[in-house]
Amino acid sequence: MTTLDGRHVYTRRDLMTKYGMALSALEEWYRHRRWTGHPEAAGTLGRELVWDVAQWDLWYQQRHNTDNLITRAGLEERHGLARSTLERLWALREDNGHPEPVKTLNRVMYWDSDAWEAWYADYKQRTQRRTIDPDRTGDPEDLLTLAEAARVLGVTPVSLAHHPTRMPRGWPQPAEEHQLPSGRPRRLYRRADIWTYADTRTAAGPHRQHPSRKPRSADTTDPTPD
Template sequence: MTTLNGREVYTRRALMDRYGMTLSPLEKWHRDRSVTGHPEAVGTVGRELVWDREEWDSWYQRRHDTRDLESRAELAARHGLALVTLSRMWSLREENGHPAPVKTVEQTTYWDAGEWDAWYADYRRRSQRRELDVDRSGNPDDLVTLSQAARILGVEPSSITHYPKNPPRNWPQPVQEEELPSGRMRRRYRRADIWHYADTRTIAGPHRTRHPNRKPKPEEEPHS
């Protein structure tokens, strides 16, 4: 073991041998130490930087300690969810409050399992309440405005005003479009199509895609 001033130290070469690693991650951890928390070098031996053995071992063990943590794959397997569903929930974290990860180890991201479970249970309750709020009354062939569609879905009209330009998955095409004197568009949808959207929107939230061959149009005019 290499020593410096009576302290046992690691060179990068010694770390590679001890932990079966390549040079690249060692250099990256040190280069990004303000983020990774990698220990500072304690000096040099020859022309090689060296690190205190106890300090480096302790840091490495903390970094790789994933007790009570789970990766996305582990969460998906335990909850019976598809990986794409978890990815979608994470992409919509600003809307659904998805918890932040605790750490990333070797390109694998980990979440606190207890925190994630509590969030997911609440998320499911909120999603189920949302489905119960759907208004199923009325003639399925009635034409409704965007504001009326929001009331059918049990949401605030302001929460879906962007749907015509940036529609979630299964959001219907309007049956009628009328340009108002203000230059905005009034769109009307079949009530049955709004019900179909309510039935097919996923628990993971909307997956926004543009309708094919459709150009952006002026924002919806609020109308009851």
């Protein structure tokens, strides 16, 4: 085994041989050690960096320990949630308090199972059958853009629609629709219809997976470096 000042150390060639890893993966882990927690080098042998054997083995063991951790695939199966729902919850984490992943392995995010369960139970309690207190001023026949409708409801436009063809449950049909010079549609809604939506709105429940839909074998939606 390679030694440095009497200590057992690894070179990258040692790690490639022992663990069957690619050089590019080892270099990326070290390059992004701020996020991966990769140990600092113990020194150099010639022009090669080396790492303390006990320290590196402990880091690697802890890094790959996924006890009580869960991926999106696991959350899909456990809660019957659609992948798109889980991705949307993650994308809106600044608003909804979605927990951060404990670790990311091979671009797959892992969350603490207990922490995620506690957050989701609280999230459902906060959002299901949540009432909206809209701004009741103005002419009921006024035509509003989506941004103006959001201001009436006291929410952000992104909470109303994540793309043009999928509006919240119960959202009214536009009273008018025009095509902008860019080719994108401009939809206008009656203020009275927005008030009606606020009075009747309930949060959508979880999406159930269709029986014929095959679960995904991998969760590769996060670009965070490994």
